[in-house]
Amino acid sequence: MRLTGKIATVIVAGLAVIAMTSMASAKDKKVDGRTLFREHCKVCHGPDSPNGEYTPMTLIQDQWEDFFDNNYVNTHKDVVDAKHGNKKVTDVITPEMLKKIKKFAVDHAADSEHPMTCG
Amino acid sequence: MTLKRIALAACALALVAAPASARKTYSHQKYFEHYEGTKTCLKCHKKQARSFFHSQHYQWKATASNVVGAKDRKLGKINMINDFCTNPLPTWIGEWKNKDGKIVEEGCSKCHTGRGIVPAETISDEQLENIDCLICHASGYRRNIYEKEGGGYEWKPILWKNTVGLDSVSKRISLPTRTMCLRCHAGSGGGPNFKRGDLEYKQTECDADFDVHMAKDGNDMQCIDCHQGEDHKIAGPGADIAGNEMPDKNILCNNDDCHGNEPHEQKILNMHTRRVFCTACHIPVFAKDNPTNMVRDWSKGHYSEKKGKYTYTAKFEKDVTPVLRWWNGKTTIMQVAGEPVKKDEKGEIMVAVPVGSKDDPNSKIFAFKEYHAVMPVLKDRQWILPILTGDFYVTGDMDAAVKKATEKFYGIKDAQFEWAPTIHYMGLFHEVSPASKAVGCLGCHSSGSRIDWKALGYEGDPMMALLQKSH
Numbered sequence: 001m002r003l004t005g006k007i008a009t010v011i012v013a014g015l016a017v018i019a020m021t022s023m024a025s026a027k028d029k030k031v032d033g034r035t036l037f038r039e040h041c042k043v044c045h046g047p048d049s050p051n052g053e054y055t056p057m058t059l060i061q062d063q064w065e066d067f068f069d070n071n072y073v074n075t076h077k078d079v080v081d082a083k084h085g086n087k088k089v090t091d092v093i094t095p096e097m098l099k100k101i102k103k104f105a106v107d108h109a110a111d112s113e114h115p116m117t118c119g
Numbered sequence: 120m121t122l123k124r125i126a127l128a129a130c131a132l133a134l135v136a137a138p139a140s141a142r143k144t145y146s147h148q149k150y151f152e153h154y155e156g157t158k159t160c161l162k163c164h165k166k167q168a169r170s171f172f173h174s175q176h177y178q179w180k181a182t183a184s185n186v187v188g189a190k191d192r193k194l195g196k197i198n199m200i201n202d203f204c205t206n207p208l209p210t211w212i213g214e215w216k217n218k219d220g221k222i223v224e225e226g227c228s229k230c231h232t233g234r235g236i237v238p239a240e241t242i243s244d245e246q247l248e249n250i251d252c253l254i255c256h257a258s259g260y261r262r263n264i265y266e267k268e269g270g271g272y273e274w275k276p277i278l279w280k281n282t283v284g285l286d287s288v289s290k291r292i293s294l295p296t297r298t299m300c301l302r303c304h305a306g307s308g309g310g311p312n313f314k315r316g317d318l319e320y321k322q323t324e325c326d327a328d329f330d331v332h333m334a335k336d337g338n339d340m341q342c343i344d345c346h347q348g349e350d351h352k353i354a355g356p357g358a359d360i361a362g363n364e365m366p367d368k369n370i371l372c373n374n375d376d377c378h379g380n381e382p383h384e385q386k387i388l389n390m391h392t393r394r395v396f397c398t399a400c401h402i403p404v405f406a407k408d409n410p411t412n413m414v415r416d417w418s419k420g421h422y423s424e425k426k427g428k429y430t431y432t433a434k435f436e437k438d439v440t441p442v443l444r445w446w447n448g449k450t451t452i453m454q455v456a457g458e459p460v461k462k463d464e465k466g467e468i469m470v471a472v473p474v475g476s477k478d479d480p481n482s483k484i485f486a487f488k489e490y491h492a493v494m495p496v497l498k499d500r501q502w503i504l505p506i507l508t509g510d511f512y513v514t515g516d517m518d519a520a521v522k523k524a525t526e527k528f529y530g531i532k533d534a535q536f537e538w539a540p541t542i543h544y545m546g547l548f549h550e551v552s553p554a555s556k557a558v559g560c561l562g563c564h565s566s567g568s569r570i571d572w573k574a575l576g577y578e579g580d581p582m583m584a585l586l587q588k589s590h
Binding site: 057058059060061062063110111112113115 | 283288298
């Protein structure tokens, strides 16, 4: 009986973890590149920022590709994000999030069909 | 041998590591290092700039050989008043902001091929440097409005602070592509497909059902394949554009280069081409993606929460059936500034009405978008008036917007005006469907016909009349 109870507890706990994980990943999927750019990039690269203002249309598509593929990690590995518990930017932004941010930047670069600021 | 291999491997690595932009070369890569505005282009292309200065795309007017009564006058949007955004001069350039500080209007020069200065009659270095060559010749070139140091505004590349980016974009020089043309022409009238109805952003990448000529996976034709030019003059102004800078070069589907006079396999269909132009059957609907503006009543302004500005009352429609009218290539365009308006029998001001009839052997039946508007007219002289649209969008004060624009444009203070309806037929020549999607026989010759036979000068379907006669 005791053993059965323990098994049931483990199953319930497991299901809860699975449910929470899938909820979190569903939430992640809903967050688009624009929102992520505003949340994670604009915080340090807004208007008049000493770090330089960056919106998607600050650079051309080649420059964004080059930045994300070759320079992002080097230039941001020591940067901490005060808005996200002073963690390293490179730890806060997951590879999945980075992919979305890159796509948003490239799709709305200065030489794209729809150049954009991030609002 | 080993050293060679190491050297080759090192080269390959360097190539991979190099920025993507550095690996690409463009048509004008070797001609200049840094783009410093139009003067960079003028170093080699002064002759071309001079020809462009005189073109309709810069002057916004040209000899109007197709307009009845135009004589030798040069007409165009710069000296006429149309029933969409009226006239560009009062709202040429600037930043009109709403109460939240959001820009709601940047001026009509947004789609002018200059950098912000109004085109002049006389050529000068200032005018030549005002030409924005890249807007039609550099893919990836985008510009924005900026305040000038000495006051006023100008259009500048959005990359003006990014030398590497601007140098890359400014070297991507080519003849104008479909995308470049559509950037302005699909947005005319204030928004996507607002004005023309058959020119949409979707045509940059559409399928053959949408537009059999421009389809990316089909003919993939560029605008300039039909609208061929010479010295920056462009052929084919359509039915409601006054200026025609290449009057001897008409764009017709039945040219020998294209479809000829007997393009169909069935004789009965080829018999139609004598009096029915291709578009009447091959454009069964237009505005296939974005709804187009069918009615614009400037007299009924209201505040739009969605747009964050005051605006006119409008009716937009999608998948619209064209109206058919006779046209012999001439158009009655009556919105010439400073001349009394002329009205049709319904009392509507004829902004652009095709000339032609069934009794005119030079006329054929063409497809048109029939557009209606309500416009301000000067009470005593009956001149059609402009509107300072930017001011109206911000304040909602139409009376002031008309009076201010009239003073700027005509020099008339405190203009007393009334409102009058307009009629405007716009020829449809794009969004041509493939043969399988064209209008069939019963589309016209049946009880539920799409055709208003009376408007074409018939009592009813002439084919039915013939059949009844023969029985």
